[in-house]
Amino acid sequence: DQQVKQNSPSLSVQExxxxxxxCDYTNSMFDYFLWYKKYPAEGPTFLISISSIKDxxxxxxxxxxxxxxxxxxxxxxxxxxPGDSAVYFCAATVSSNTGKLIFGQGTTLQVKP
Amino acid sequence: DTAVSQTPKYLVTQMGNDKSIKCEQNLGHDTxxxxxxxxxxxxKIMFSYNNKELIINETVPNRFSPKSPDKAHLNLHxxxxxLGDSAVYFCASSQGETASYNEQFFGPGTRLTVL
Numbered sequence: 135d136q137q138v139k140q141n142s143p144s145l146s147v148q149e150x151x152x153x154x155x156x157c158d159y160t161n162s163m164f165d166y167f168l169w170y171k172k173y174p175a176e177g178p179t180f181l182i183s184i185s186s187i188k189d190x191x192x193x194x195x196x197x198x199x200x201x202x203x204x205x206x207x208x209x210x211x212x213x214x215x216p217g218d219s220a221v222y223f224c225a226a227t228v229s230s231n232t233g234k235l236i237f238g239q240g241t242t243l244q245v246k247p
Numbered sequence: 248d249t250a251v252s253q254t255p256k257y258l259v260t261q262m263g264n265d266k267s268i269k270c271e272q273n274l275g276h277d278t279x280x281x282x283x284x285x286x287x288x289x290x291k292i293m294f295s296y297n298n299k300e301l302i303i304n305e306t307v308p309n310r311f312s313p314k315s316p317d318k319a320h321l322n323l324h325x326x327x328x329x330l331g332d333s334a335v336y337f338c339a340s341s342q343g344e345t346a347s348y349n350e351q352f353f354g355p356g357t358r359l360t361v362l
Contacts, residue, residue: 175355176356177352178290179352230345233278233344233351
């Protein structure tokens, strides 16, 4: 029973365009959400997060949107750059729980020059 | 100047063997984790330790035993390896326990293949 799902295994976009990565969750107790980015042969690195009290958080080219009623979040990258090509993992947690992140299975983003 | 390091990077072994994966962090963090990335690519937490004390212990076979000799190290020992143990294992660390306030830093992973 996967509580966090990324239904698109891959996404390909042109450099300069917008990349939109999606994530759905089922556990209504989740109140904090994160995106991690992973390059081959490296561990995931934290990218951006959002608390459930917000519906949007922006950091440079990266924006995360949260729709609690739909139990859906998305990561927007604008403009996309070739260096953004990586696997993106969505993760969720209940902030009162100690450190337990529930990850999705990742979406591989390819940004073409 | 690696923040979270794991050894070995690759591990190929026979069924039934016992093996260990080592993890070290030089970030001064209090909390360390082990995750398993299975064939379906989901990253799942296995264990976490805070100041050498076990705080998360997911439903993991008893053949897996974490050992934390000090707060900078969290090793994973696996007994009687099975084919299904083949996966990539990631170590991570964070300053505190709460995931929402403490970014987790991951090591590069150890790819374990059981033949």
